[in-house]
Amino acid sequence: MLKECLENVRKTVPLVHNITNYVTVNDVANVLLACGGSPIMSDEAEDVEDITSVCGGLNINIGTLHKRSIEGMFRAGKKANELGHPVLLDPVGAGASALRTNTALELMKELKLAVIRGNISEIKTLALGSGTTKGVDADVADAVTEENLGEAAAFVKSFAKETGSLIAVTGAIDLVSDREKCCVIRNGRPEMGKITGTGCQLSGMMTAYVTANPENRLEAAAAAVCAMGLAGEIGWSRMQEGDGNATYRNRIIDAIYNMTGEELEKGAKYEIR
Amino acid sequence: MLKECLENVRKTVPLVHNITNYVTVNDVANVLLACGGSPIMSDEAEDVEDITSVCGGLNINIGTLHKRSIEGMFRAGKKANELGHPVLLDPVGAGASALRTNTALELMKELKLAVIRGNISEIKTLALGSGTTKGVDADVADAVTEENLGEAAAFVKSFAKETGSLIAVTGAIDLVSDREKCCVIRNGRPEMGKITGTGCQLSGMMTAYVTANPENRLEAAAAAVCAMGLAGEIGWSRMQEGDGNATYRNRIIDAIYNMTGEELEKGAKYEIR
Amino acid sequence: MLKECLENVRKTVPLVHNITNYVTVNDVANVLLACGGSPIMSDEAEDVEDITSVCGGLNINIGTLHKRSIEGMFRAGKKANELGHPVLLDPVGAGASALRTNTALELMKELKLAVIRGNISEIKTLALGSGTTKGVDADVADAVTEENLGEAAAFVKSFAKETGSLIAVTGAIDLVSDREKCCVIRNGRPEMGKITGTGCQLSGMMTAYVTANPENRLEAAAAAVCAMGLAGEIGWSRMQEGDGNATYRNRIIDAIYNMTGEELEKGAKYEIR
Numbered sequence: 001m002l003k004e005c006l007e008n009v010r011k012t013v014p015l016v017h018n019i020t021n022y023v024t025v026n027d028v029a030n031v032l033l034a035c036g037g038s039p040i041m042s043d044e045a046e047d048v049e050d051i052t053s054v055c056g057g058l059n060i061n062i063g064t065l066h067k068r069s070i071e072g073m074f075r076a077g078k079k080a081n082e083l084g085h086p087v088l089l090d091p092v093g094a095g096a097s098a099l100r101t102n103t104a105l106e107l108m109k110e111l112k113l114a115v116i117r118g119n120i121s122e123i124k125t126l127a128l129g130s131g132t133t134k135g136v137d138a139d140v141a142d143a144v145t146e147e148n149l150g151e152a153a154a155f156v157k158s159f160a161k162e163t164g165s166l167i168a169v170t171g172a173i174d175l176v177s178d179r180e181k182c183c184v185i186r187n188g189r190p191e192m193g194k195i196t197g198t199g200c201q202l203s204g205m206m207t208a209y210v211t212a213n214p215e216n217r218l219e220a221a222a223a224a225v226c227a228m229g230l231a232g233e234i235g236w237s238r239m240q241e242g243d244g245n246a247t248y249r250n251r252i253i254d255a256i257y258n259m260t261g262e263e264l265e266k267g268a269k270y271e272i273r
Numbered sequence: 274m275l276k277e278c279l280e281n282v283r284k285t286v287p288l289v290h291n292i293t294n295y296v297t298v299n300d301v302a303n304v305l306l307a308c309g310g311s312p313i314m315s316d317e318a319e320d321v322e323d324i325t326s327v328c329g330g331l332n333i334n335i336g337t338l339h340k341r342s343i344e345g346m347f348r349a350g351k352k353a354n355e356l357g358h359p360v361l362l363d364p365v366g367a368g369a370s371a372l373r374t375n376t377a378l379e380l381m382k383e384l385k386l387a388v389i390r391g392n393i394s395e396i397k398t399l400a401l402g403s404g405t406t407k408g409v410d411a412d413v414a415d416a417v418t419e420e421n422l423g424e425a426a427a428f429v430k431s432f433a434k435e436t437g438s439l440i441a442v443t444g445a446i447d448l449v450s451d452r453e454k455c456c457v458i459r460n461g462r463p464e465m466g467k468i469t470g471t472g473c474q475l476s477g478m479m480t481a482y483v484t485a486n487p488e489n490r491l492e493a494a495a496a497a498v499c500a501m502g503l504a505g506e507i508g509w510s511r512m513q514e515g516d517g518n519a520t521y522r523n524r525i526i527d528a529i530y531n532m533t534g535e536e537l538e539k540g541a542k543y544e545i546r
Numbered sequence: 547m548l549k550e551c552l553e554n555v556r557k558t559v560p561l562v563h564n565i566t567n568y569v570t571v572n573d574v575a576n577v578l579l580a581c582g583g584s585p586i587m588s589d590e591a592e593d594v595e596d597i598t599s600v601c602g603g604l605n606i607n608i609g610t611l612h613k614r615s616i617e618g619m620f621r622a623g624k625k626a627n628e629l630g631h632p633v634l635l636d637p638v639g640a641g642a643s644a645l646r647t648n649t650a651l652e653l654m655k656e657l658k659l660a661v662i663r664g665n666i667s668e669i670k671t672l673a674l675g676s677g678t679t680k681g682v683d684a685d686v687a688d689a690v691t692e693e694n695l696g697e698a699a700a701f702v703k704s705f706a707k708e709t710g711s712l713i714a715v716t717g718a719i720d721l722v723s724d725r726e727k728c729c730v731i732r733n734g735r736p737e738m739g740k741i742t743g744t745g746c747q748l749s750g751m752m753t754a755y756v757t758a759n760p761e762n763r764l765e766a767a768a769a770a771v772c773a774m775g776l777a778g779e780i781g782w783s784r785m786q787e788g789d790g791n792a793t794y795r796n797r798i799i800d801a802i803y804n805m806t807g808e809e810l811e812k813g814a815k816y817e818i819r
Binding site for chain 1: 337517520
């Protein structure tokens with residue numbers, strides 16, 4: 001199934017509209033190309049409806065919010081909803097500022113979101129209405145661990161039910177859930193946290209996966225998480241002495257570029273709860 | 274002649290003012306440094322006239338348009354025209370949204386453009402007033418091929434005549450034309466399309482080439498296209514197992530950095546029609 | 547002492563709020579992660595006070611000024627001052643446009659700046675009220691050389707006294723000074739000037755160093771300069787045939803990522819004047 005999800009991206013080349021932050025936007029574009037999709041970026045309110053109309057999916061990332069881009073997010077999201085395109089929300093830094101928290105909550109209220117993907121602190125903030133996100137990183141106290149995994153899985157399922165969206169919580173252990181099933185994924189490397197934007201990249205790629213697999217969105221979202229984590233493992237295995245996070249960033253995108261469905265199927269480490 | 278064009282860039286270190294999208298802007302800056310130019314970015318309407326005044330050329334790229342940056346494009350462009358600096362327009366996504374198409378057409382009307390560089394769908398959109406650009410990529414139906422090359426060359430010549438600008442259409446086969454001559458260039462690799470922003474990079478570099486070669490703008494624009502394509506070939510030849518589009522991006526800029534006039538002269542594949 | 551400065555960054559993981567240009571922002575984020583800090587970017591006026599409140603230091607870089615981000619700079623800076631967080635100003639392109647020069651001078655007037663870091667032309671512009679910055683590069687006529695070093699050191703000391711800020715002037719020879727002492731640093735490679743944003747990266751990293759070493763800000767700022775220069779040397783030593791400025795960019799960040807306090811102590815080339 002993971003194999004089919006990956007291959008459907010390469011076959012259908014989904015065009016993904018990204019309204020995303022200017023920090024990691026280039027990596028998001030390159031990872032979308034690497035996985036077989038095609039990126040376009042536009043956040044100007046007067047441009048986004050046309051752009052989202054020629055795309056298949058919409059990725060909204062609030063990493064560097066501006067007043068004008070917020071308006072663009074709502075207009076693009078409503079148009080994408082009208083057209084039946086999947087919309088993903090990446091609530092970067094929700095919990096770290098009122099503007100971010102409130103914008104994310106407003107987007108959840110006004111738009112039909114296919115997926116919400118963030119770190120555990122961001123997702124808790126959205127579920128509880130306030131949070132303790134440490135800048136753009138999760139609060140250590142919130143971390144999903146083997147000890148609290150059952151509780152965490154129940155939380156994401158219940159939030160998926162409440163919102164009607166797939167919920168993807170990424171960290172050392174990743175959870176991807178609809179109201180009934182929770183995929184627990186253990187791919188990846190801790191060093192990925194030393195690269196800016198691996199989460200943003202995953203959101204872009206997940207939008208492509210969900211767009212290319214309309215009948216199997218949960219599996220597609222989980223496949224994207226597995227692919228990113230596996231790329232982190234493959235990329236790390238290619239690191240040489242003296243290499244650091246800049247080289248690692250490139251090697252991860254390279255690994256996405258070269259990944260086959262078979263490799264993904266074989267390398268994915270997940271269970272269903 | 275290509276050799277002289279490249280060497281004039283390295284000798285005169287043209288300072289290029291870029292009003293460009295935030296997706297690929299870092300690569301545009303690094304490729305300008307790699308080829309021997311010097312980049313500066315500014316799009317705030319109140320900043321651009323001063324900045325363009327200290328530069329030699331202006332590169333306008335509409336990849337992520339904002340209302341404010343549109344105003345900056347007109348103000349910078351008019352000042353550059355006053356000062357006799359060459360202005361290049363890269364109409365990214367013209368045909369994909371009304372704002373992009375109309376802004377590009379307005380810029381063509383209000384400014385004297387030395388060069389317009391885009392993919393075939395973008396250029397057709399500008400020539401016909403509407404188009405079928407697929408996001409930021411050319412529509413396959415529009416592609417320049419060996420079969421329709423004569424027709425395509427005639428089209429760009431006629432559009433060059435109509436606009437008074439050099440027209441550069443890039444794709445598998447590249448065309449660079451004034452009203453009389455059309456250079457047909459066959460450098461490059463298809464994998465370049467899997468990196469975000471090779472077109473944007475070329476526009477930045479082409480502005481440097483045209484700025485540094487005021488007496489030979491057609492040759493300079495063609496030389497920039499050959500250099501980018503050749504860098505794509507050299508970069509590809511240095512790829513190792515496991516490398517992908519992220520590494521390829523770096524290798525192409527590296528190849529621009531190391532390219533000599535002799536190598537460009539020897540590696541360029543072009544004919545005049 | 548340099549060793550302790552570096553290790554305090556890795557130990558305390560300072561969260562740095564960056565209001566910076568969209569050209570080099572990704573590299574700034576990755577270098578902050580590489581050195582052991584944590585980056586967050588936000589420039590929207592309504593977002594910045596919340597964001598700076600959860601951070602330890604603030605890095606203001608005027609590389610691509612916008613009217614809205616200027617407002618964000620003042621609001622963030624005032625909040626950071628209130629909270630006692632160190633604020634660094636990188637006056638990119640001061641002297642190249644009135645908006646940049648005036649904004650930098652206004653920020654100096656309204657904010658208490660812990661550090662001002664720029665090239666010699668930018669710093670002279672701020673000291674004299676006008677300048678001859680060549681785009682974003684220093685004017686050759688201004689360069690700090692072995693011949694004018696005494697005069698240059700006296701200038702930065704006097705400007706540090708006048709402003710109450712640490713002054714860091716970077717170039718072939720770097721100067722970091724408070725009103726009494728001037729560190730003269732000779733690390734680095736000329737090829738670093740062929741990468742966009744090594745100055746911006748240094749400003750980000752310097753903010754992390756100063757934040758993590760509140761009792762020794764002069765030493766911390768000097769340590770950051772030594773670390774960046776040393777990374778330039780280490781990165782260069784790892785360059786292979788065919789590598790250029792894109793690969794060099796990655797190797798420098800990689801070298802920051804791998805640098806230990808001992809290596810910094812051993813590799814730093816500085817004297818006190």
